[in-house]
Amino acid sequence: MPDERKNDRYGLRRDPAGWTVYVIWTTEPAIVGGVAQTGLSEDDARHMAGLLNTQSRRGDSSMRRS
Template sequence: MPDAANSNVEAQTFDMREDPEGWTVYDTRTDEPARVKGVPQIGLEMEKADDLVDLLNRLAQRAGESFAL
């Protein structure tokens, strides 16, 4: 039986990493910065990046596939 905690991590489409100006939210499949309304999500405060990762992953999970913002 799959472990629910691990399956959530495996399904994570977006994550965050530190960059020179703050934090970047990126697409784990392409390794490119996530874009919201065409704006790359780089140089964010840690809390904002973390909130955005949660939001984008919830939206991706609901959509069940890749989507563009």
């Protein structure tokens, strides 16, 4: 596993409607703009998780769930 992935905050998992981007520590779906990131295509979920993890590694907390 690449070193940067050891600190990922977001992961992917299958759901009944597609894929979910979730917060690894809580297992809750990630919320972006008030919308749970569930039922996504695999490509969209991978892209969103990548964006969220990049922002998280940079210390941007604007996308964190309150």
